[in-house]
Amino acid sequence: MNKKILAALLAVLIAGCGKSDAPTSAATPTSGAASGPAVSVSSVRAEQRDYQVQLEATGTVTALTSVEIRPQVSSTIEKIHIREGQFVRKGEPLFTLDSRADQTNVAKAQAQVQKDLASLADAERQLARSKELVAQNFVSQVAVDQNQTLVDAQRAAVAADRAAVEAARVAMSYSRIAAPITGRAGIVSVALGSLVSPSSPAMITITQLDPIAVAFSLPQRNLNDALQSLRSGGGSVIAVLPEGRGTLQGKLSFVDNAVDAGSGTVKVKALFDNAGDKLWPGAFVGVKMAVQTLKGAIVVPQAAIVQGARGKVVFVIEEGNKAAARPVEVVYAVGQDAVVTGVKPGDRVIVDGRQNVRPGTVVAERAQPTAGGKGGRASAPGESLPLPLAGEGRGEGASAGGPKP
Structure with a gap:
């Protein structure tokens, strides 16, 4: 009996403790997103600007002329x-x-000219004498005709001799x-x-080193862009020198007349001024070619894009410093930038710390990273960034691609 009474008393005490803790339990927020301290993040505002789409390839420096x-x-x-x-x-x-043998040949040819000139002079005297005699009926017209033929033959011989002299001089010039x-x-x-x-x-x-050409290949889908650029004067082509030695500005000068069926590419050439000998025949350089401009594009850092189960999203900071997920569609993504739809200009897009954020999470924004810090910086308007031809984006969860039609 005593054991039963003790067990009953313990049950009553435990039940009383549970009731006393109930208010504390009810005061705990039911939303896991709002519980705990604010998540530290950094953000970048989405920009709206004209964005130049560039293709990047590896080109080979080729001389325009090599003899x-x-x-x-x-x-x-x-x-x-x-x-x-x-x-x-x-x-x-x-x-x-x-050239001693050629000099001798020239002298020999010149001597032959002098010899034939002397023969010509004698033939001309004979012709003149025969004309005088025929006028006095001492000789027939046949003699005059024969002398005239002899003069014509000697004149031709002199002309041939002079040509031989020129030929000998040409040979000597070699x-x-x-x-x-x-x-x-x-x-x-x-x-x-x-x-x-x-x-x-x-x-x-x-x-020849100046000017010089860079040959590279473009995908077949960009053939019309290249032809349009060529018709408008060549457009802008940038050669990126290796090892950070700078860039050179050139223009498109040639588009091949056929597409390579094996690779689906077309060969093109760009012409560059090379007064400083920065480009050397046979060397490999990076090439950037502008193909079009996206007007009024919304630009965010590629690092801000997260690949979710239902597609790509970015987290933006809304009122109350709460995170919200925005589905986005990547129009063009390469290098540090991504052109997207689904966000508005000026939206604060979370870059660093996005992996710890969920919709409704309270965030605490820390100082912006410097230009030399970890990614997440959208480039300023007009800034040139490395833009691969058809590579994948470097941001976490973001894949790069060409402009959508």
Whole structure:
């Protein structure tokens, strides 16, 4: 009996304690989002501005002109006027070949001219004498005609001799090899006294460096944009030098006449001024080409976009410092920026701390990150950002893509 009485007393005491705790329990908020301390976040305001869509590719620097220097006659090298790597202008001498045989041929041809000129003078005197005699009926007209034929033949021989002199002089001019273009010399592959011929390997290569071209490929879907840019004067093409050595501004100069069926791309070229020799033939550079401008676009940081089960959302800070989820559609996303629909200009979009935020969460906004801090900064209007050709976005949960039609 005593055990039963003690058990009953304990039950009554426990029930009394539960009733005394009931008010405390009822005072606890039922919403898990509003419970606990405010979540620390940072935000960036959504911008509305014209956004330039650019395509990014890897291009190869190619010279507009590159000439391999070979002799036009077989001879030995008498003198070398150039150093390897030297900058030369059109017409400057590069090599001098042994021209003694050609000089002899010129002298021989000139002597033949003098000989035939003497024969011509004699034929002309004979013709004049025969004309006088025929007037006095001492000779027939046949003799005059024969002398006239002889004069005409000698005149033709003199003309042929003079042409032979010019041919010999042309052959002799081949002994002086000059730069056909302005550019930079490559490796000199011959030495003094070397025997060279037209079939020999190139003696040196002269490459034009200014202006210079960058060849790259564009997706087939951007062919019309490239053609329109070409018709309007080439548009704007930027070459991004490796290792952060800056950029160069150029313009589109060529679009190929066919699309590569294997890759679905079209080859294009852009022309750049290269007075500082920043672009070198054969080097790889990044290329950015503007294809269109999105008018009045809403721009947010890519880092603010969260991929949810029902699509992409961003969290914005509403009145009362509470977070709200806004479904968005990414129109164009690349680099640090994303052009979206679903938010308004000026909305405070949460960037850092978004992973700890739920709809209705009370947030405490901390100081904005500096320009050199962790992502989440939307670029200022007109700022140039790295824009890949068709790459994925770097923001968490955000995928990049081209402009939607």
